[in-house]
Amino acid sequence: MTAIPKLRNMSEMKLDWKRAVAMILLIVLAFDLMPNDTASVMQAQENDDRHTNHVGFPAVYPPPEEPPETPPFILPFKGPAGPSTWFLGQPYGNTVGAFILRDMFYTAGQGLHFGIDFAAPCGTEVVAIGDGVVVEIDTHGSAPHSLIIDHANGYTSLYGHLLERPDLEIGQVVRQGEAIAFSGDIFETCRSAPHLHLEIRSNFHDRTYNPVPLLDADWENLNLIGGFGRGYQRDLDSPRQWQTLGDQPIIFLGGPLLNNYERTWPPPQGEWRER
Numbered sequence: 001m002t003a004i005p006k007l008r009n010m011s012e013m014k015l016d017w018k019r020a021v022a023m024i025l026l027i028v029l030a031f032d033l034m035p036n037d038t039a040s041v042m043q044a045q046e047n048d049d050r051h052t053n054h055v056g057f058p059a060v061y062p063p064p065e066e067p068p069e070t071p072p073f074i075l076p077f078k079g080p081a082g083p084s085t086w087f088l089g090q091p092y093g094n095t096v097g098a099f100i101l102r103d104m105f106y107t108a109g110q111g112l113h114f115g116i117d118f119a120a121p122c123g124t125e126v127v128a129i130g131d132g133v134v135v136e137i138d139t140h141g142s143a144p145h146s147l148i149i150d151h152a153n154g155y156t157s158l159y160g161h162l163l164e165r166p167d168l169e170i171g172q173v174v175r176q177g178e179a180i181a182f183s184g185d186i187f188e189t190c191r192s193a194p195h196l197h198l199e200i201r202s203n204f205h206d207r208t209y210n211p212v213p214l215l216d217a218d219w220e221n222l223n224l225i226g227g228f229g230r231g232y233q234r235d236l237d238s239p240r241q242w243q244t245l246g247d248q249p250i251i252f253l254g255g256p257l258l259n260n261y262e263r264t265w266p267p268p269q270g271e272w273r274e275r
């Protein structure tokens with residue numbers, strides 16, 4: 001009879017400790033982010049004390065299944081798109097490129113491209129898509145350098161294939177539109193595939209979202225200029241599924257492949273043949 005209440009007390013103590021840390025953090029953040037309403041959003045979310053995110057920051061409930069009506073974020077570049085600045089490369093989701101590599105590079109993303117690629121020369125300035133806190137630098141792949149910003153609305157943004165380690169500190173508050181990094185090249189030549197890989201994840205890093213409805217941009221025109229994407233893979237048993245920029249699924253990281261289509265177009269790439 002006595003052991004059970006004891007255990008309960010211990011877990012309550014743990015919870016209080018976490019809550020105290022979260023509250024201190026929240027106060028610091030609140031001062032820094034005022035008069036922006038981000039602080040009040042975080043306050044509201046903190047009242048729902050079930051979770052802290054993977055680095056212990058107060059996080060929030062999972063973002064809504066449907067994106068908010070007004071896109072909360074901006075594009076990760078300041079200047080306009082164009083052939084010598086930046087343009088849409090590979091979109092998010094059910095792309096032909098991801099299908100080809102579905103059981104290799106994209107397995108973790110259910111076989112889909114779990115971010116959006118913007119082609120840009122090495123050294124193009126990257127800006128924060130929203131107010132937030134720097135939570136990770138160089139820990140989440142997307143070589144050679146990467147950065148994650150935790151936003152107060154339940155989303156995090158990941159900036160991948162950066163040219164150099166961003167000159168930021170963990171816990172640093174950044175503002176929407178603030179320069180945070182320089183774009184690079186996955187192969188570090190600045191000639192092979194220079195681009196920024198932008199991902200929008202939940203604060204818990206268990207799923208990624210299509211950035212298109214979340215970023216305030218003229219996507220239709222951007223799509224005319226782009227890119228190095230080869231269009232979308234078709235499931236011939238459901239040929240209209242996931243064929244546009246806007247219509248792409250939420251990806252659960254580590255979930256089963258979504259694109260092991262039985263009948264598909266373009267046809268699967270051939271197997272390696274020993275000669």
Ligand SMILES: [Zn+2]
Pocket residue numbers: 090113115116117197198
């Ligand atoms: Zn990418």
